[in-house]
Amino acid sequence: MKNNKKINICIMGATGLIGQAFVNILSSHPVFQISSLTGSKTGIGEKYRDSVNWTLPFDFPDKSGDLIINKPDIRSLKNRGVQIVFSALPSDIAGEIEDDLRKEGFYVFSNAGAHRYDPDVPIIVPDTNPGSIKLIEEQGFPKNGFIITNPNCSTAGLVVALAPLKKFGIKEVTVSTYQAISGAGYPGLSAMDISGNVIPHIEGEEEKIEKETKKILGISPEILATCVRVPTLYGHLETVWVDFSNSPGIDDILEAWTNSIPEFNLPSLTDRSVKYLTGQRSLNNHISFRGNPPGMQVYTGGLKRKGEKIGFNLLVNNLVRGGAGGSVANAELFQEIYGRSK
Ligand SMILES: NC(=O)c1ccc[n+]([C@@H]2O[C@H](COP(=O)([O-])OP(=O)(O)OC[C@H]3O[C@@H](n4cnc5c(N)ncnc54)[C@H](OP(=O)(O)O)[C@@H]3O)[C@@H](O)[C@H]2O)c1
Secondary structure: OOOOOOOEEEEEOOOOOHHHHHHHOOOOOOOOOEEEEOOHHHHHOOOOHHHHOOOOOOOOOHOOOOEEEEOOOHHHHHOOOOOEEEEEOOOOHHHHHHHHHHHHOOOOOOOOOOOOOOOOOOOOOOOOHHHHHHHHHHHHOOOOEEEOOOOOOHHHHHHHHHHHHHOOOOEEEEEEEEHHHHHHHHOHHHOOHHOOEEOOOOOOOOHHHHHHHHHHHOOOOEEEEEEEEEEOOEEEEEEEEEEEOOOOOOOHHHHHHHOOOOOOOOOOOOOOOEEEEOOOOOOOOOOOOOOOOOOOOEEEEEEEOOOEEEEEEEEOOOOHHHHHHHHHHHHHHHHHOOOOOO
């Protein structure tokens, strides 16, 4: 990091699940400090500890408990010296608010889908396509603010596993997801719908995987996605089959993942992007918060080959790598490349 002074940040949607993951990470971050939290109308004026229903499997970060929940109000953000806004807002709300923030010169790092497909807004996974950050210059940076998005949670894991394999010529990807209920936010799905049940449809998810994978990797393979909601709490499992032009063997794939060292050494990234686990039972949802930092490791397992196709399984933590952690790593990447005060 080029700048030692901590940067004031705001978390919008701090009481939701992604918001909680943000608060957990940013309550003790080397570069950023929380100076404002926002929620919807219900919690305005309350202390964070009284307003949030803390569900993450981490101790509540006491340091942030007395912060007061504010309205998402631009003037108050300016008064607090906020430079960076992390958005964990529902997509239908995020579009307009994030636009207003950008117009007012804020640097917005968003989890919401509202701006992901704007041609001048990058979707960044910082150990996969860090170079895409240059798109913020098309939004008018450094004169103006900008929006940087991270992908939807399933795509975040998929592109991390596929990026080191691009050199083998990816022709087609067939992916089936087994997505945890926390992916639907809090309170999320009705207990009657998901208890002891699987739901083979998640609105808009298959289209997101297809579009976002292509935008991030900068290639256009055929992508056949099926998305299923399963009654697990955290972590999305995915089964993947990839058809390659250059016929890599199992050892070539393993070597590519072993060498998946991020180009930028950022506090929120793991040493290696992909960790391959041997053993049929190693890869399962219970390990999704493991790794260093917790929840940022993308795990793969179960490699197999049939003809020209390679199959494997992967696990991504939807709230951290697929959500808040990915966004924080994007802000670290921004600081690393452009780091300076507004
Ligand atoms: N969950 C995941 O795994 C995941 C992964 C990647 C991306 N995302 C995306 O990240 C965003 C947040 O997801 P989430 O799962 O954290 O959702 P969530 O649990 O439903 O949280 C939504 C947050 O937004 C606030 N909010 C709702 N309506 C608002 C309004 N009208 N004005 C201001 N604030 C409002 C809520 O405040 P109250 O608590 O006061 O209602 C809450 O803090 C979504 O865009 C989602 O698509 C989610």
